[in-house]
Amino acid sequence: MTATLADRVLAGDPRGIARAISQIENDDASAGDLVARIFSHTGRAYLIGVTGPPGAGKSTLVDRLLTEFRAQQSSVGVIAVDPTSPFTGGAVLGDRLRMQQHAGDSQVFVRSMATRGHLGGLARSTGDAALVLDAAGFDIVIVETVGVGQDEVDIIRMADVSVVTLVPGTGDDVQALKAGIMEIADVFVVNKSDREGADRLVSAVEGNLALHAYANDEWRPPIVKTVATTGTGVPAVVEAIARFRARAATQQISRRRTRAEYRLRELVTERFMKHLEDEVLAEGEFGRFVDRIAAREVDPYTAADTLLKRAVSTNP
Amino acid sequence: MTATLADRVLAGDPRGIARAISQIENDDASAGDLVARIFSHTGRAYLIGVTGPPGAGKSTLVDRLLTEFRAQQSSVGVIAVDPTSPFTGGAVLGDRLRMQQHAGDSQVFVRSMATRGHLGGLARSTGDAALVLDAAGFDIVIVETVGVGQDEVDIIRMADVSVVTLVPGTGDDVQALKAGIMEIADVFVVNKSDREGADRLVSAVEGNLALHAYANDEWRPPIVKTVATTGTGVPAVVEAIARFRARAATQQISRRRTRAEYRLRELVTERFMKHLEDEVLAEGEFGRFVDRIAAREVDPYTAADTLLKRAVSTNP
Numbered sequence: 001m002t003a004t005l006a007d008r009v010l011a012g013d014p015r016g017i018a019r020a021i022s023q024i025e026n027d028d029a030s031a032g033d034l035v036a037r038i039f040s041h042t043g044r045a046y047l048i049g050v051t052g053p054p055g056a057g058k059s060t061l062v063d064r065l066l067t068e069f070r071a072q073q074s075s076v077g078v079i080a081v082d083p084t085s086p087f088t089g090g091a092v093l094g095d096r097l098r099m100q101q102h103a104g105d106s107q108v109f110v111r112s113m114a115t116r117g118h119l120g121g122l123a124r125s126t127g128d129a130a131l132v133l134d135a136a137g138f139d140i141v142i143v144e145t146v147g148v149g150q151d152e153v154d155i156i157r158m159a160d161v162s163v164v165t166l167v168p169g170t171g172d173d174v175q176a177l178k179a180g181i182m183e184i185a186d187v188f189v190v191n192k193s194d195r196e197g198a199d200r201l202v203s204a205v206e207g208n209l210a211l212h213a214y215a216n217d218e219w220r221p222p223i224v225k226t227v228a229t230t231g232t233g234v235p236a237v238v239e240a241i242a243r244f245r246a247r248a249a250t251q252q253i254s255r256r257r258t259r260a261e262y263r264l265r266e267l268v269t270e271r272f273m274k275h276l277e278d279e280v281l282a283e284g285e286f287g288r289f290v291d292r293i294a295a296r297e298v299d300p301y302t303a304a305d306t307l308l309k310r311a312v313s314t315n316p
Numbered sequence: 317m318t319a320t321l322a323d324r325v326l327a328g329d330p331r332g333i334a335r336a337i338s339q340i341e342n343d344d345a346s347a348g349d350l351v352a353r354i355f356s357h358t359g360r361a362y363l364i365g366v367t368g369p370p371g372a373g374k375s376t377l378v379d380r381l382l383t384e385f386r387a388q389q390s391s392v393g394v395i396a397v398d399p400t401s402p403f404t405g406g407a408v409l410g411d412r413l414r415m416q417q418h419a420g421d422s423q424v425f426v427r428s429m430a431t432r433g434h435l436g437g438l439a440r441s442t443g444d445a446a447l448v449l450d451a452a453g454f455d456i457v458i459v460e461t462v463g464v465g466q467d468e469v470d471i472i473r474m475a476d477v478s479v480v481t482l483v484p485g486t487g488d489d490v491q492a493l494k495a496g497i498m499e500i501a502d503v504f505v506v507n508k509s510d511r512e513g514a515d516r517l518v519s520a521v522e523g524n525l526a527l528h529a530y531a532n533d534e535w536r537p538p539i540v541k542t543v544a545t546t547g548t549g550v551p552a553v554v555e556a557i558a559r560f561r562a563r564a565a566t567q568q569i570s571r572r573r574t575r576a577e578y579r580l581r582e583l584v585t586e587r588f589m590k591h592l593e594d595e596v597l598a599e600g601e602f603g604r605f606v607d608r609i610a611a612r613e614v615d616p617y618t619a620a621d622t623l624l625k626r627a628v629s630t631n632p
Contacts (some may be wrong), residue, residue, distance in 0.1 A: 008578060033617070036615040039615035039616070040612050040615070077503040175448040189320075199413060231557050234579060258608070260606045260607075260609035260610040261606040263616040264602075264609060264616050266621055267620035268589070268620045269588060270620075272588045272627070273584070275624060276584065286580075290573060290576045291573070293580060294569075294575075294576040295577035296355065299351065299353075299356070301348040302352055302579050303580055304584045304587055305587065307580075308587045308591060311588070312591060
């Protein structure tokens, strides 16, 4: 059955793609098999990461980018990473609405992924979903994340190019610039640039870039002003991405290696924990260690060492 | 030497505390020993997490909270988690400046921690730093994080009470509310509430809360309007925290168990990876697996299985 699903993904069947991404999102046991099967068919899509603080207009920008790439005859897959709130039931509805204009275009695929609040793994599952779209033959895969935390940094770091979207008038530009995504931006977009404070924000970003001594052959992130709602400036974003793509061959290889390393570390540790809990420890034993730590009967470092010793020597 | 440092922490010596947190931040080998030594002396401080999007005025709010708690004769330690940008050199300067008013008050300790951009581990190192302040005898420990990503959720989830700070006028309140921190808030603060849009933001949060069916004995997060720069509303935040603390005994235990579990999982997987790379694999072998994945010669799932099999059977 997984073989069939992999075949459907490789054939570009939208329902097969949707199902594959659901398996990844739900962390199904079969998801690993699927990715293993399609993996040798990946590496052809160009992966664009778009991030920025809430309210920066990323969704609108991504819509516009999609339209531009379609005008260039590129097929486009979009993964929108959207933390799910149990209050709202997540972002699926919003995405359905926003992508209605591309309904019926077989060269476009849009999908939300919920974060589900589980510990870690979001960057990997997002990466796996991007692999599915890559294997399905999309020329461009856009991963859109909301937020400015480490998780978004991890997701965006795995893209071939990172577009950081900022917005004027949040009242505290400097704080926004401290937020850990500055250093991973390949292209800055100042969206809603018709608002007051846009030039001040551009200056603040330029001021930050000026602190960094760029070598002659080093990419200096351009700052593009846009008004995504009207489309103003969006072609310049596409052009900046194309320039980055054209010149960053070495960097691209290094990004792909980073991506591979992140995946491998995530998977090995995940599988190790499963091995530890399922094969090494008795049922409920891990929980009893947790209880003893919570009760201050043992410290977490000593407990971890005890567990590791048992795990690496029990299995013959 | 570590014993001495632990003693200095337990005695509340500020320089010892600073040094201990530096060891944790730098992930020194001795940091684990230190935490193991002080661990049985922890669990007395009340841990307050404060988060929210960039520009929400969290730092100012935390300053004001600090002043309020000091007026109640509580000693207060603050950990400000601040993603470091290589452009700016991090947040240390900013924190030094903002806490000048408490200089000379031995019952206050303020410390920034940089995220360093490493994969994972931030929530644990933040938690360990909070343990140091706990062991040093601070009554209240405030952990302030900027951002709305999974990493912040992980950090805040480990607090005894979570204060989520929002700000009107970012132009897209709904998007801010989708950002994954809604469900972990015990107290909402709408800061800069003298701005246009404050009431609309309060209504939006209330609308979200209304979607959730709270049981009679369940805590319903209050929404407190503040203007942190003038101090308006800050006593109401302190009061909301006190009410939460007074009634949530069961929930508090469950939080502390979550915290213990998170720590244990992080430590076990970290130690496993070290074991794998240092004891099981030859030098450079892990990197060669990564290269083969990047070259699409092997898929990451197959590679992870291969590595796990070797790790759990090599050590006799």
